[in-house]
Amino acid sequence: ARKFFVGGNWKANGTLKSNEELVKVLNAAEVPGTDVVEVVVAPAAVHIPAVQAALRKDFSVAAQNCWTGKGGAFTGELPAEMLKDLGLPWVILGHSERRHILKESDEMIADKVAYALSQGLGVIYCIGEKLEEREAGNTMAVNARQMKALADKISDWSKIVVAYEPVWAIGTGKVATPEQAQEVHDEVRKWLAANVSPKAAAATRIIYGGSVTAANCGDLATRPDIDGFLVGGASLKPEFVDIIKAAA
Numbered sequence: 738a739r740k741f742f743v744g745g746n747w748k749a750n751g752t753l754k755s756n757e758e759l760v761k762v763l764n765a766a767e768v769p770g771t772d773v774v775e776v777v778v779a780p781a782a783v784h785i786p787a788v789q790a791a792l793r794k795d796f797s798v799a800a801q802n803c804w805t806g807k808g809g810a811f812t813g814e815l816p817a818e819m820l821k822d823l824g825l826p827w828v829i830l831g832h833s834e835r836r837h838i839l840k841e842s843d844e845m846i847a848d849k850v851a852y853a854l855s856q857g858l859g860v861i862y863c864i865g866e867k868l869e870e871r872e873a874g875n876t877m878a879v880n881a882r883q884m885k886a887l888a889d890k891i892s893d894w895s896k897i898v899v900a901y902e903p904v905w906a907i908g909t910g911k912v913a914t915p916e917q918a919q920e921v922h923d924e925v926r927k928w929l930a931a932n933v934s935p936k937a938a939a940a941t942r943i944i945y946g947g948s949v950t951a952a953n954c955g956d957l958a959t960r961p962d963i964d965g966f967l968v969g970g971a972s973l974k975p976e977f978v979d980i981i982k983a984a985a
């Protein structure tokens with residue numbers, strides 16, 4: 738009952754020209770229908786309107802970040818209501834690069850999610866442990882802490898997609914094994930059942946991110962609690978189409 742979800746996080750990459758070429762490839766691709774898979778791409782903020790105008794209408798566009806609250810005197814920030822005004826259905830929040838490079842706290846991210854939901858956006862909420870946390874046996878403690886920070890600030894999970902992205906797997910070529918990913922997805926779903934509701938646990942899509950490629954996505958996609966992917970590097974290539982096809 739959970740519709741497969743494939744997101745392409747383009748991060749701080751691309752030019753108007755390279756995006757145009759990538760969109761051309763996506764627009765020409767034969768992929769399963771919207772009854773089978775939801776496809777979302779997240780270009781850099783400045784590229785959103787151009788991608789939105791050119792992209793096929795059965796795929797949607799997301800932002801990679803937004804501000805914690807209403808717009809105003811916040812130089813350089815991107816308030817959720819502006820994303821809504823553009824007609825964007827989704828925003829990615831809590832990405833590990835924002836947690837660890839930009840030093841966003843659990844609390845700041847939860848504020849962003851709560852405000853984005855209040856504006857009617859859906860949120861791809863990223864969680865995940867660092868290598869040293871996994872090696873210390875703290876994988877689920879870290880993921881549970883990041884889940885709780887959000888559960889403390891929101892009650893409606895119907896527009897949340899959780900993206901489990903172990904930090905050690907992002908951009909490293911070291912994909913989590915299907916067993917490693919399934920284990921955490923299962924624990925996150927159990928966490929939702931115990932701390933939010935069995936209904937939210939059953940309905941919430943939990944997608945995997947971190948070095949997903951056309952070559953490794955097939956096995957991951959067969960696991961019962963892996964409901965899709967959030968793809969970085971491979972989403973900038975025609976290979977992304979093959980990852981979308983893993984939904985079928």
Ligand code: 13P
Binds near residue numbers: 907908946967969971
């Ligand atoms: P890579 O697919 O490049 O490892 O990036 C994953 C990611 O961070 C998606 O948000």
